[in-house]
Amino acid sequence: MSSKSPRPQSAVAEFSMEDFAKALEQHDYQFQKGQTIRGKVYSHEPDGVYVDIGAKSLAFLPRQETALSATADLTQLLPLQEEREFLIVREQNADGQVMLSLRQLALKQAWDTLLALQASNQTITVRVTGTNKGGLIVDAQGLRGFIPRSHLSLRDELETFVGQSLTVTFLTVDPEAKKLVLSERLASRSANISRLAIGQLVEGTIVSIKPYGLFVDIGGTTALLHIKQISQTYIASLPVLFEIGQTIKAVIVDLDEWKGRVSLSTRVLEKHPGELLESLATVMAEAEDRAQKLGMAAIGAGE
Numbered sequence: 001m002s003s004k005s006p007r008p009q010s011a012v013a014e015f016s017m018e019d020f021a022k023a024l025e026q027h028d029y030q031f032q033k034g035q036t037i038r039g040k041v042y043s044h045e046p047d048g049v050y051v052d053i054g055a056k057s058l059a060f061l062p063r064q065e066t067a068l069s070a071t072a073d074l075t076q077l078l079p080l081q082e083e084r085e086f087l088i089v090r091e092q093n094a095d096g097q098v099m100l101s102l103r104q105l106a107l108k109q110a111w112d113t114l115l116a117l118q119a120s121n122q123t124i125t126v127r128v129t130g131t132n133k134g135g136l137i138v139d140a141q142g143l144r145g146f147i148p149r150s151h152l153s154l155r156d157e158l159e160t161f162v163g164q165s166l167t168v169t170f171l172t173v174d175p176e177a178k179k180l181v182l183s184e185r186l187a188s189r190s191a192n193i194s195r196l197a198i199g200q201l202v203e204g205t206i207v208s209i210k211p212y213g214l215f216v217d218i219g220g221t222t223a224l225l226h227i228k229q230i231s232q233t234y235i236a237s238l239p240v241l242f243e244i245g246q247t248i249k250a251v252i253v254d255l256d257e258w259k260g261r262v263s264l265s266t267r268v269l270e271k272h273p274g275e276l277l278e279s280l281a282t283v284m285a286e287a288e289d290r291a292q293k294l295g296m297a298a299i300g301a302g303e
Contacts, residue, residue, distance in 0.1 A: 031055055031098050033091050036105065040083045044074050051086060057096040061086065065101035068142040110141045111175035118170040123187045125165050131158040138166070143180055151183035167191070189260045192221045196262060198252050201291035206246045209238050216248060216264060223262035225250055230266050232273035241277065249287040251294065268294055 039053035050058040090099035126138040135149040149155050168182040204218035213226040254263035269290045276283050
């Protein structure tokens with residue numbers, strides 16, 4: 001038989017169900033910081049809004065947390081009895097009151113939206129709000145973003161951009177570091193490329209000659225005419241055949257819109273191997289007619 005004596009009944013009864021309920025009321029785990037919760041606007045005060053979220057005390061929404069930008073009239077922004085979602089930014093105090101924010105909820109939703117747009121390689125429109133030595137400061141769906149000078153199509157007189165809207169794509173979207181870096185140049189290049197198509201004949205200007213090929217400007221987009229795509233025969237030296245500033249016609253054989261890559265070919269315009277080396281002027285003069293006769297199979301065979 002155990003030597004331990006049974007616990008007195010009086011000791012068990014010292015903590016009743018009523019005491020237990022009161023203890024739970026002191027720690028309402030239903031309302032936690034970072035939680036999104038629905039509530040109904042209860043009353044307006046000079047410094048904020050009281051909101052009924054179903055807790056034992058009304059929650060409070062400070063004026064500075066009502067919107068991303070300052071607002072003068074809370075009665076229009078948040079009419080009485082309007083129900084909507086709020087973000088809990090401070091857990092219950094001694095009086096059981098939690099603090100809410102619409103501004104931080106909007107910021108969180110904006111970051112989530114931009115992350116999704118970045119993942120799907122989308123572009124957005126932003127408004128330029130200011131400048132610094134490195135580039136442009138912009139408003140991107142309520143978030144502060146930055147476009148480096150190197151990622152602008154036009155890099156001079158940055159002040160003239162203030163107040164304008166620009167179409168941009170994403171370089172960095174980091175909610176934790178609150179870092180949003182954008183590119184107008186890449187978005188512009190992508191838009192230009194989207195108007196192109198494989199099999200299309202384009203005319204451009206040679207802007208650079210490298211050992212491996214020619215870089216050609218086709219309406220603001222730089223495309224590569226690789227040395228293997230110039231002729232169906234071996235080429236010993238490109239500078240002997242071409243010069244910077246020279247106009248050339250070629251067929252688009254590959255596109256990568258998001259990487260900004262366009263690949264060209266003139267070999268598909270040749271009637272026999274080496275024709276372009278023998279008579280470049282003739283191939284260029286007949287380029288439109290020859291391109292019309294080309295099918296995708298012929299283009300693919302030339303790659």
